[in-house]
Amino acid sequence: MDQTQSKIKEFLSRFFKSHDLQPDEDIFSLGFVNSLLAMQLVAFVEKEFGISVGDEDLDLDNFRTINSIVRLVARKQGAAA
Amino acid sequence: MKLELNPQQRAAREEFRAFVAAEIAPHAGCWDRAAAIPMELVDRLRERGYLGSNVAAEYGGPGRDNVTYGLLTEEIAKGCSSVRSLLTVHDMVAHVIGRWGSPGQRERYLPAMARGEILGAFCLSEPNAGSDAKSVETVARDDGDAWVLDGRKKWTTFGQIAGLFLVLAQLEGKPTAFLVERDLPGVTVRPLSGVTGTRASMLAEIFFAGCRVPKENLIGKPGFGVSAVMSTALDHGRYSVAWGAVGLAQACLDASRAYAAERRQFGVPIADHQLVRRMLTNIIAEVRAARLLCLRAGWLRDTRDPGATGEIWVAKYFASTMATRAALDAVQIHGANGCSEDFPVERYLRDSRVLEIIEGSTQIQQITIPLFELQEL
Structure with a gap:
C-alpha cells in the first residue's frame, strides 16, 4: 500500500472503526456515507494532497474506493504539474 | 491552535461595531415592526463591502478570512438578526458558486454579488420539505436548450428582493441545484408575513411555473444537489x-x-x-x-x-x-x-x-x- 493509499485509509478508518477497509472496497455500500462525511472527505483530499476538487470531479466513482480516490488525486496532481 | 484575534481582525471588529451602532441598532425595532429593511441600508452594506465577504479577490470580493467574517456576523446580529440573515443567505449562495460553480458561473455572478448588485437567496424549503431536503417536490426536466422548473419554495429569506435564487429540484428523481435569476419568465415572488422572529428578513414564497432556466445554470452535477x-x-x-x-x-x-x-x-x-x-x-x-x-x-x-x-x-x-x-x-x-x-x-x-x-x-x-x-x- 503506497503513501497516498495509507493516508486515505487512515482518514476513512475514523468513520469505519470496526472495519478493515480494503483498497477496492465500495465505501458507499457500507452505509456510513452521508453528506457530512462526503464534505469532510473532499476537504481532506484537498488539504492533504494539495488539489482542488471542482464541479467536474463530482462523480461518485471518484470517491467510491480508496483506489478510486488515489486515482483522482494522481489525476489532479498530474493536471496541476 | 491560537484563538486570538490579530490586529487586523481587532480593527475590523471595531469598524463593524461602529457601523452597527450608527446604522443598524437604533433602527432595528422599527424595521422589525415594518417587516422590512430599507434599501438604503442595503446600499450602506454594499458601500462597506459587507455583502459577499467570502468572494475571492480575483472576483472583486474582499475575501475575508472566516474569523473576520464571523466577527462581522456577530456585530451585525447584535444590532439586528434580520440584517444578519441577509448576509447569511447572500453569502451562502456566493460561497456555493465559488466552491462548485463553473468558470462561467463564477465570472457571471461573483463580481456582481461581491458588489452587492445581485442579492442571493437560498431556495430549499417547501411546504412539504424542510429537514428532509432530498424530498423536495419542485421538479426540473430537460427540454432541449433549457431546464424547465415547476414547483414552489417557501420561507425564502430575502426572497422579496433577491435577484438570484439557488434552487433545489428533482431532475429525473435526482436532487439537483440550479441558479435561477429572478427576472426569468415563470418566476413569481409572493411576500410572506406574520412570522414570529427575524420579521424584517423579507421572506417570500417563490413559484416556478414552466420556468426555462439556461442549461449552463445547473450548478454541480445532477444528483449532487x-x-x-x-x-x-x-x-x-x-x-x-x-x-x-x-x-x-x-x-x-x-x-x-x-x-x-x-x-x-x-x-x-x-x-x-x-x-x-x-x-x-x-x-x-x-x-x-x-x-x-x-x-x-x-x-x-x-x-x-x-x-x-x-x-x-x-x-x-x-x-x-x-x-x-x-x-x-x-x-x-x-x-x-x-x-x-x-x-x-x-x-x-x-x-x-x-x-x-x-x-x-x-x-x-x-x-x-x-x-x-x-x-x-
Missing part, C-alpha cells in the same frame, strides 16, 4: 448562524446588564439581587463559550481542516440553543418591560426561536452530531 451543493451552502449558513447567535446573546447580555444596573427594586439595583446575578452569570459564561466554539470553527475553516464541518455543527447547536436561554433570561430580567416592544429583548427572544430552526434544526443536530467522532486537534 444535496450531497455537495446544498451541503456546502448549509455549512456556510450554519457557521454564519452560529456567530449570529453569539451576537444576539451578547445583545441580550448588554441590554440586561444595563437594565439590571438601572432598575431598582427593594431599594437597590436589581443587579444586586442574587437570582438576577445568577441569570447574568449564565449568559456571560455561555456567550463566551459559544464565541470560543465559533472561533475554533473559523480557525479550522481558515486552515481548511476536514474537521471544520463537524465543529460548525457543534458551534451552531450550542450557540443557537444558548441564544434561546440568553433571550429567555434577558426577558425575565426585564420583567414586564421585557414583554414590551419598547425594549429590544422582546425582539431578541422572538429572533432566537428562528436560530434553532434554520440551517438545521436543533433536533436534526442532536441526531447528527453523535454520529461522528470529531477529529482531535
Whole structure:
C-alpha cells in the first residue's frame, strides 16, 4: 500500500472503526456515507494532497474506493504539474 | 491552535461595531415592526463591502478570512438578526458558486454579488420539505436548450428582493441545484408575513411555473444537489448562524446588564439581587463559550481542516440553543418591560426561536452530531 493509499485509509478508518477497509472496497455500500462525511472527505483530499476538487470531479466513482480516490488525486496532481 | 484575534481582525471588529451602532441598532425595532429593511441600508452594506465577504479577490470580493467574517456576523446580529440573515443567505449562495460553480458561473455572478448588485437567496424549503431536503417536490426536466422548473419554495429569506435564487429540484428523481435569476419568465415572488422572529428578513414564497432556466445554470452535477451543493451552502449558513447567535446573546447580555444596573427594586439595583446575578452569570459564561466554539470553527475553516464541518455543527447547536436561554433570561430580567416592544429583548427572544430552526434544526443536530467522532486537534 503506497503513501497516498495509507493516508486515505487512515482518514476513512475514523468513520469505519470496526472495519478493515480494503483498497477496492465500495465505501458507499457500507452505509456510513452521508453528506457530512462526503464534505469532510473532499476537504481532506484537498488539504492533504494539495488539489482542488471542482464541479467536474463530482462523480461518485471518484470517491467510491480508496483506489478510486488515489486515482483522482494522481489525476489532479498530474493536471496541476 | 491560537484563538486570538490579530490586529487586523481587532480593527475590523471595531469598524463593524461602529457601523452597527450608527446604522443598524437604533433602527432595528422599527424595521422589525415594518417587516422590512430599507434599501438604503442595503446600499450602506454594499458601500462597506459587507455583502459577499467570502468572494475571492480575483472576483472583486474582499475575501475575508472566516474569523473576520464571523466577527462581522456577530456585530451585525447584535444590532439586528434580520440584517444578519441577509448576509447569511447572500453569502451562502456566493460561497456555493465559488466552491462548485463553473468558470462561467463564477465570472457571471461573483463580481456582481461581491458588489452587492445581485442579492442571493437560498431556495430549499417547501411546504412539504424542510429537514428532509432530498424530498423536495419542485421538479426540473430537460427540454432541449433549457431546464424547465415547476414547483414552489417557501420561507425564502430575502426572497422579496433577491435577484438570484439557488434552487433545489428533482431532475429525473435526482436532487439537483440550479441558479435561477429572478427576472426569468415563470418566476413569481409572493411576500410572506406574520412570522414570529427575524420579521424584517423579507421572506417570500417563490413559484416556478414552466420556468426555462439556461442549461449552463445547473450548478454541480445532477444528483449532487444535496450531497455537495446544498451541503456546502448549509455549512456556510450554519457557521454564519452560529456567530449570529453569539451576537444576539451578547445583545441580550448588554441590554440586561444595563437594565439590571438601572432598575431598582427593594431599594437597590436589581443587579444586586442574587437570582438576577445568577441569570447574568449564565449568559456571560455561555456567550463566551459559544464565541470560543465559533472561533475554533473559523480557525479550522481558515486552515481548511476536514474537521471544520463537524465543529460548525457543534458551534451552531450550542450557540443557537444558548441564544434561546440568553433571550429567555434577558426577558425575565426585564420583567414586564421585557414583554414590551419598547425594549429590544422582546425582539431578541422572538429572533432566537428562528436560530434553532434554520440551517438545521436543533433536533436534526442532536441526531447528527453523535454520529461522528470529531477529529482531535
